[in-house]
Amino acid sequence: MPSRVVLLVGTRKGCFILESDTDRRDWEMRGPYCDGWPVYRAIRDIESGALYAAAASEWHGAGVWRSPDMGETWTVSSDGLSYGDEGELKLSKISGLTASHGRLLAGAEAAGLFESVDDGATWSLLSTLEDQPAREIWNIPSNQPPGHLGMPAILADPEQRDHYWIIIQGIGIFETTDNGATWTPRNRGLRAAWPREWDEVGFCVHKLVMSPADHSRMYQQNHCGMHRSDDGGMSWTEITEGLPTDFGFAAAAHPHDRDSFYVIPLDPGHGRMMPDGHAAVWRTRDAGSSWQRLDQGLPHANAHLGVLREGMAIDDLDVPGLYFGTSTGQVFASSDEGDSWTEIASYLPAIASVSVAVVE
């Protein structure tokens, strides 16, 4: 059977699936799934082939939905996704979700990390990073930004099961090499536009990606600038110069070239939309020394589009395809590494996440 390219689109009103052949020109859409719950991230586990969607219903709480059959049927579980009745932490949302090495990792709000080793049927709490700097202030209500402090992302090491990085919103990156038993802040070299009480934390990391071509090469879109690491996150160098703003959420690393990286700069004020109503993705091919605006096929005026942290994805075909979903419900796709774009879906609910899988 020929390969299919599958996009999982998490929206304010459920998960949608877009599917194409590898030409990536004609797309068919299905959905909404997950009973219309707000979906913050939807992924395909390449090992099992199952789909998972991290979601939170305003009525019925947070859970992770699972489909074993590419979206035909779905079930939800929150068994174990709780901080218990005795503690101070309350779990309101699951937003970080990663599948690797035969298990799932979920990041919660309030900030905590959960693991499932039975395909999402049950979950157990791995860590709330109790001993980390500034941890005592993370969950004080007056310190909460509008989106609340949570753990929106987990970046797994493809080679070592117990090695991964997590983001705490407004605090920074932490690395573990022992499956969450101990942690180390990895924010050296980052910039913050506010006073910080702690040297190692207090940075607002929006999106962290690793180059599939070189696992020591990482990029991040920060609240304050774009940054690159050449040593697996041990230290960071700012690479913002040449971009229209230093702010944005989404980012993607080229699957075959360690020096190619994509971002979507946004107005850093209240708008948080693409500047001047001109839609564009920006690409570097030299690890951030220079940037090119990619806007062929995108609207150049009156397009006030926002894209959130999980809103852009890149596939791993020989000529990679790039995809992003907007806060106004459009999905744009490029089958030529971002050089040209086509709108492949519109009129969807506000989009929180886009992920892509090439399915054999």
Added chain:
Amino acid sequence: MATVHLPATLPSMYTDLPRTVDVEAATVDEAFERLDARWPGLRDRLCQEGPALRPHINVYVDRERAALDTPIAEGARVDVIAAISGG
């Protein structure tokens, strides 16, 4: 025996869950436990840590606003309402 009326948002998530279920229970919490035994996970959809009712779930026993510890009399009607919220 009490009759529990569930919100329209629940049945699609569980196999053979009807909108109205008869249960033997002395309190609202016990009624939810009985339902959870038949449809695992259902209690999580109605209760959060505490335990407490989720903020947008309202329960009425014989038309009186109730909490998890509210007693249920024989023959009572228990309405579980998903609050008018969202957009």
